[in-house]
Amino acid sequence: MLSLLQALDLVLSVVWFFMIAHLIMSWLITFQVLNLAQPLVAQIWYGLNRLLEPVYGPIRRILPNMGGLDLAPLVALIVIIILRNTIQNNMYAFA
Template sequence: MTSIFQILLMIIGVARFMIFAHFIMSWLISFQVLNVRQSLVAQVWYGLERLLDPIYRPLRNFLPRMGGLDLSPVVALLGLEAIRIILINNISMFY
């Protein structure tokens, strides 16, 4: 059961990394440091978009419109952190 706990924490860590990467890339694209017309940037950007859209879409439907500001990555990170805290506090269930 310990391995299940570690696998869940690993999945949460990978998801957090992808959200951070997507967040940083969105700022770099907005400030025209990165260009989506470059093939590598486009592949990474659209790949992250496809992977994270199932997480962001329900959050975007729930959150109010804030103009050009998208708070769904912040809410997703808070949700992942809450799940991680719940898992750590209930570690005894995995032993």
């Protein structure tokens, strides 16, 4: 059971890292520090979008329309942090 919890914690950590990278990259694109006309930037951006859309999509359907403000990444980050803390706090019960 401990190995299963450690594997789940690892998966959540990787998803958390991708979400942070996606958020930072979206800010850099918004403030025109990065340009989507560059092939490498566009490839990374579209790859992160395709990876994270299955996480953000269900949250976007639940949240009300906020105009141009997308709160799905914030909600997803909070959920992942809560799940990781719960797993890490209960991991020692199975050791």
